Amino acid sequence: MIDTSTPLGRFWAGFRENPVAVAALTMVAAIVLVAVAAPLIAPQDPYDLGGLSLLDARRPPGHVGSGGYVHLLGTDAQGRDLLSAILYGLRISVQIGLLAGGVALAIGASLGVTAAYAGGIVETLVMRIVDLQLSFPAILLALVLVALLGQGKAQLVTALVAAQYAYFARTAYGAATAERRKDYIEAATATPLSRARVVFRHLLPNCMPPLIVVATVQIANSIALEATLSFLGLGLPVTEPSLGMLISNGFVYMMSGRYWISVYPGVALIVLIVAINLVGDQVRDQLNPRLHR
């Protein structure tokens, strides 16, 4: 049985009632598992350029290549097994999504909550910068940053965090301005407890519900952003193709009937993003106090 006395237990009990959300969560879990296990289950290491043969290039699904195994989803222009490339691509997407989402959450939430609690000049400064940033599209900011910082995983994550922390800061600030007026914050201040303790032990945990909702959306967004940047050739190096780059590579062959190079990575990307968003919708419905039955 689920222990409904803890907040998490109650959350899970509600979550289980929606079969679509459970299916989506299962899907996300499966994709994450497959992505993590990619080196173990992929028939080929797509990053090992020496293992690729141009004789296998652009073969349709079901082709038996020079490696002696079936290319279930075909091969790309370099002769990569697409299934392997997709598995490795998902690995990158999940990694970058979680990393960028997590770091943006930590930075943004801390900034927003601190601004709300501190008030005065800190509040004005932080929140005006955030507002300013929110008036630009995230993709534009990420593009400029990646162009400045150069290619690579760390640079990409930095750009995504810089583009997305503002959403977390805004949400955390909104939640915290409502929470900080409540008596339990006053009670903590009156004990007295240190400011850091009041902010991070009392204020922040109570601002988490809306932040979790934003986090699920933003993880999906950073995956999409990463794919977009890679598609535009600004993301990761060509030797380590992510989903966006695979789609981009296959793009030119679309009209010549070699649909699989673009379509299958696209399908993988869509399934991942839709599944995360479906989970996010359920999380939002459950954490929204106005929708509580």
Next chain:
Amino acid sequence: MTAPFLSLDAITRRFEPRLILGDRIAARLGARVENRPVRAVTEVSLEIAKGETLGLVGESGCGKSTLGRVVAGILPPTSGTVLIDGKPVIEHGRKVTTRVQTVFQDPYASLDPRMRIGDIVAEGPIAHGLASKADAPGYVRDWLSRVGLDPDFAGRYPHQFSGGQRQRVAIARALAMQPDLLVCDEPVASLDVSIQAQIINLFLELRRELGITCLFISHDLRVVRHVSDRVAIMYLGRIVEIGATEAIYRDPQHPYTRALLGSVPKLVLEDDELVRFETISGEIPSPLAPPPGCTFHPRCPVAVEACRREVPVLFDDSDGRMVACHVRAMERAAMTKEGSA
């Protein structure tokens, strides 16, 4: 009276409106923007002796909660000092003592919904070295049982408790800090009447056991009479009468106190008494623009010319009581003149 344990000296607390940039610019350009400060508490001085309970009563909006929060060190006063045993409660806007603790009005809001009640009670004592992390569970169990809760509840969350039980948790949290002064801000106002009695009794019991000093804020005159040694009556940010509980309830001197006590519904009626209450005419004026002179004069049945001009100060009336009323002061002066003649 011995040296006062808690002393408030000329406490004033104003709330300045926080104008957004647009409003500030508009105000500069001459637009009518509300920028007057709210005077919640004005020039309040009082003392509480060790072990004593002072009841603080008044209508809602009279500043009693603000005064309580200043005493508790939650709000810094705009001017004036709060000393406990000669040491300040608040310095540079930060509370610097754990000797004053607070029980809040609404136990549904005053407990962090994401913490187990054991952690809620243990947090302060651990942070201030009253209990080590290792001793904390035992320390918490002890306090939970002292406020009449099952110590095994320590692992539960606030939402699993009723209002009365939550208020017990809040009392345990305050007392676990081993305070010398407890500020109770309407601690029973949001509870059912049957639960109110339980909490009041628990409070009286613990006070006797621990010899704790207390500032008890309430708008409920019957509750205050039951728990207080002395009572202070506040009106629009000022204390208008203060003295021993029984003396004030038996023979109120300030016209406002009289009106306030007259508006308490009685349970038992005299034979031919009409069920009609003396009400105070009018509304409490806005603390944005308090009336000049005695702030009570627009509603006062006995106001004279002086009341409209001069702010009355507290003067010593009979049996250790202080009253701030021109009319009463003139009566007293006449009486002493007669007495000496």
